[in-house]
Amino acid sequence: MPARPHAAIITVGTELVTGQRLDTNGAEIASALLASNLDVVEMLSVADDIDRLAAHLARLTGDCAVVVVTGGLGPTHDDITREAASRALKRPLVRAHEIEKTLASIIARHREPEAAEHILTQADVLDGADVIAPTTGTAPGQIVQTPGGVLLLLPGPPREMRPMLASFLGTTCPATPPIRLRSTGITESDAQIAAQRVIGDAQGVGLTVLAAPADVEVVLFDEGAGLPELERIGALVRAELGDVCYSSDGSSLAETVVMLARRRRVRLACAESCTGGKIASALTDIAGASEAFQGGVVSYANELKTDALGVPAEMLERFGAVSDETARAMVTGVAALTHAEFAVATTGIAGPDGGTAEKPVGLVWFGLQTPSGVSSVRREFFGDRAGVRTRATMFALDLLRRALMES
Amino acid sequence: MPARPHAAIITVGTELVTGQRLDTNGAEIASALLASNLDVVEMLSVADDIDRLAAHLARLTGDCAVVVVTGGLGPTHDDITREAASRALKRPLVRAHEIEKTLASIIARHREPEAAEHILTQADVLDGADVIAPTTGTAPGQIVQTPGGVLLLLPGPPREMRPMLASFLGTTCPATPPIRLRSTGITESDAQIAAQRVIGDAQGVGLTVLAAPADVEVVLFDEGAGLPELERIGALVRAELGDVCYSSDGSSLAETVVMLARRRRVRLACAESCTGGKIASALTDIAGASEAFQGGVVSYANELKTDALGVPAEMLERFGAVSDETARAMVTGVAALTHAEFAVATTGIAGPDGGTAEKPVGLVWFGLQTPSGVSSVRREFFGDRAGVRTRATMFALDLLRRALMES
Numbered sequence: 001m002p003a004r005p006h007a008a009i010i011t012v013g014t015e016l017v018t019g020q021r022l023d024t025n026g027a028e029i030a031s032a033l034l035a036s037n038l039d040v041v042e043m044l045s046v047a048d049d050i051d052r053l054a055a056h057l058a059r060l061t062g063d064c065a066v067v068v069v070t071g072g073l074g075p076t077h078d079d080i081t082r083e084a085a086s087r088a089l090k091r092p093l094v095r096a097h098e099i100e101k102t103l104a105s106i107i108a109r110h111r112e113p114e115a116a117e118h119i120l121t122q123a124d125v126l127d128g129a130d131v132i133a134p135t136t137g138t139a140p141g142q143i144v145q146t147p148g149g150v151l152l153l154l155p156g157p158p159r160e161m162r163p164m165l166a167s168f169l170g171t172t173c174p175a176t177p178p179i180r181l182r183s184t185g186i187t188e189s190d191a192q193i194a195a196q197r198v199i200g201d202a203q204g205v206g207l208t209v210l211a212a213p214a215d216v217e218v219v220l221f222d223e224g225a226g227l228p229e230l231e232r233i234g235a236l237v238r239a240e241l242g243d244v245c246y247s248s249d250g251s252s253l254a255e256t257v258v259m260l261a262r263r264r265r266v267r268l269a270c271a272e273s274c275t276g277g278k279i280a281s282a283l284t285d286i287a288g289a290s291e292a293f294q295g296g297v298v299s300y301a302n303e304l305k306t307d308a309l310g311v312p313a314e315m316l317e318r319f320g321a322v323s324d325e326t327a328r329a330m331v332t333g334v335a336a337l338t339h340a341e342f343a344v345a346t347t348g349i350a351g352p353d354g355g356t357a358e359k360p361v362g363l364v365w366f367g368l369q370t371p372s373g374v375s376s377v378r379r380e381f382f383g384d385r386a387g388v389r390t391r392a393t394m395f396a397l398d399l400l401r402r403a404l405m406e407s
Numbered sequence: 408m409p410a411r412p413h414a415a416i417i418t419v420g421t422e423l424v425t426g427q428r429l430d431t432n433g434a435e436i437a438s439a440l441l442a443s444n445l446d447v448v449e450m451l452s453v454a455d456d457i458d459r460l461a462a463h464l465a466r467l468t469g470d471c472a473v474v475v476v477t478g479g480l481g482p483t484h485d486d487i488t489r490e491a492a493s494r495a496l497k498r499p500l501v502r503a504h505e506i507e508k509t510l511a512s513i514i515a516r517h518r519e520p521e522a523a524e525h526i527l528t529q530a531d532v533l534d535g536a537d538v539i540a541p542t543t544g545t546a547p548g549q550i551v552q553t554p555g556g557v558l559l560l561l562p563g564p565p566r567e568m569r570p571m572l573a574s575f576l577g578t579t580c581p582a583t584p585p586i587r588l589r590s591t592g593i594t595e596s597d598a599q600i601a602a603q604r605v606i607g608d609a610q611g612v613g614l615t616v617l618a619a620p621a622d623v624e625v626v627l628f629d630e631g632a633g634l635p636e637l638e639r640i641g642a643l644v645r646a647e648l649g650d651v652c653y654s655s656d657g658s659s660l661a662e663t664v665v666m667l668a669r670r671r672r673v674r675l676a677c678a679e680s681c682t683g684g685k686i687a688s689a690l691t692d693i694a695g696a697s698e699a700f701q702g703g704v705v706s707y708a709n710e711l712k713t714d715a716l717g718v719p720a721e722m723l724e725r726f727g728a729v730s731d732e733t734a735r736a737m738v739t740g741v742a743a744l745t746h747a748e749f750a751v752a753t754t755g756i757a758g759p760d761g762g763t764a765e766k767p768v769g770l771v772w773f774g775l776q777t778p779s780g781v782s783s784v785r786r787e788f789f790g791d792r793a794g795v796r797t798r799a800t801m802f803a804l805d806l807l808r809r810a811l812m813e814s
Contacts, residue, residue: 014615016450019436022429042452046449047446276690278688288760290707296704297704298691298705304744386692389691
């Protein structure tokens with residue numbers, strides 16, 4: 001496999017092209033295609049416009065080995081994906097009788113006779129398509145052979161889409177998965193240089209570096225080298241990245257922290273001022289977090305720092321809420337309250353207002369409690385309010401990760 | 408203006424087509440174009456592939472009145488947008504001398520002589536383009552006349568992109584902004600039916616209904632009716648939607664809650680179990696939240712419900728953490744701790760594990776404290792862990808909104 005096969009993703013729905021909804025489906029599918037060693041060359045969101053969708057489908061199915069479409073498979077007249085695919089591939093729609101039967105019980109629940117015909121359109125599939133029966137929801141998925149490879153039509157709701165995508169990728173694309181080294185606390189270009197230095201002139205290993213705020217991912221692909229060589233180079237790149245690298249299987253930083261704490265059977269807690277609940281929210285996003293994460297206090301107001309965490313009012317008065325002293329007192333307080341062995345605290349100025357020459361917007365003090373004692377770190381982050389909050393959250397989670405690794 | 412002019416958005420960068428980064432720029436631009444009465448027909452993310460980008464630019468600039476591109480304007484060889492636009496529009500690149508001058512100070516900071524030429528490429532603009540000087544960052548924006556209208560090239564970093572987009576839209580698209588009625592607690596189809604019933608056969612008013620989890624937006628466009636008629640119909644649709652409608656200017660639910668609390672000069676707090684910090688995080692995302700939001704407790708573990716919020720251990724033992732009694736005790740506890748006049752509490756089963764026949768995954772109890780007293784509500788939400796947490800967060804914020812409206 002000298003180069004990876006091309007893939008494209010189309011998400012269908014007017015809500016996507018108006019900014020009302022972030023295209024999380026597209027990103028999730030992109031990530032899954034990457035893990036199957038496919039090279040996603042474009043992602044497209046289109047409004048409910050049948051001509052436009054058909055034109056894109058005709059173009060991409062000739063060009064890409066895999067084209068994935070989500071959305072537009074429901075029962076209303078806005079659901080245009082079946083008809084657009086039929087036009088693009090010049091293949092008629094035929095009714096899938098197995099699917100039709102399962103829809104009968106749904107029709108029985110509707111009062112309006114005309115609802116029946118709408119609902120039954122969900123059983124229409126492209127002639128010759130492999131039908132993926134829904135495990136939840138009503139619309140089936142479809143796998144259709146195309147001039148360039150295969151077209152996969154999936155429903156839009158993530159919990160309907162997800163099992164069908166996994167089933168498709170599991171049977172169709174058993175490629176070597178790439179190695180995904182995720183890091184925080186390193187720039188994109190430094191990560192690129194480090195990885196390139198290791199790879200050198202080695203043949204058959206592809207490299208991509210991806211960056212989000214405070215989160216850099218080095219992805220190594222098998223482009224002919226074979227799995228043992230890919231793993232050998234992956235281990236060397238990980239060593240070169242050093243302790244900024246927090247996972248080698250694509251796990252997020254919060255997942256890594258929860259996994260480390262569960263493995264060590266220790267408890268976690270947090271006291272948050274400027275991050276305002278984002279650390280707790282990131283940890284509780286992870287299923288199984290309750291085995292390690294006790295909770296914490298969002299002490300946005302100074303009174304709450306005193307009343308819930310025991311930060312002395314005189315300390316706040318003397319050093320300010322954004323200070324080394326307050327960060328340490330917050331983390332000590334939340335660790336005592338929750339009996340957690342590992343805790344982190346944040347207090348800073350997220351902006352846009354509240355900055356001074358001495359304490360600018362972006363300044364954050366972190367407190368860290370571990371079984372070895374209390375410490376603190378000062379950082380200045382750039383960016384707007386959202387950027388400062390995201391970077392401070394990642395930094396706090398990384399403090400927990402490093403402390404857990406050392407324990 | 409019988410129909411709205413078409414627009415398209417292209418975001419450039421390999422990190423977007425691998426699922427590493429959500430395309431928040433695209434969504435933000437889409438929302439701004441919608442507010443300028445433009446009809447976004449497609450949004451596209453492409454990898455750093457010059458031929459593919461040039462082909463899309465050639466296609467879309469012939470087809471759309473406004474094409475916005477972000478990303479790919481930096482100094483590295485991955486930054487392909489200038490060259491791709493030059494090819495697509497068959498216009499040479501020329502160096503903008505004003506921009507070149509401002510880059511000189513940046514070059515002085517680099518050690519490698521070859522860095523200079525890379526950095527100076529950022530001053531290359533399409534011949535005849537209007538240059539938008541950067542207020543932050545180094546790459547200028549460009550406004551280029553095209554066969555179909557105008558092409559706008561913007562840098563990728565949001566804080567560089569944002570002021571340039573606002574400046575462009577402010578001068579180029581002074582259209583009637585649409586009316587954006589946002590609601591929670593109503594289905595997309597019920598909102599559609601309610602709006603359509605009001606609009607009836609009225610001419611010159613466009614309607615789009617957009618849906619995200621627990622968040623439905625009815626957008627009314629001026630398609631010839633004129634502003635007074637649009638506003639008259641907007642008021643009628645809002646009345647028809649009733650108290651599920653929380654804003655008519657596109658503000659988010661968290662923004663609405665913070666605004667209401669600030670206006671009434673009251674304090675807010677929250678005690679979160681299953682939402683795990685998402686309510687606090689949503690409120691503190693809003694600049695100025697500190698004037699109303701005191702903070703709260705993320706009482707994930709039962710011990711913390713007792714130790715920080717004063718929920719009696721016998722109560723947890725007898726009724727369970729997910730119960731009417733616990734929700735009430737949690738909200739009473741957090742209101743007492745924070746001295747907030749309005750507080751909300753959540754305790755539920757987000758899944759995927761922990762559900763029983765009596766207390767299934769998706770069950771959430773809410774506690775609400777207001778100056779009139781304490782109340783509670785039971786809800787069952789469908790969806791996966793992320794969906795349940797999002798819907799519970801929206802519901803809790805809406806409890807606060809309704810309580811504030813009544814006060």
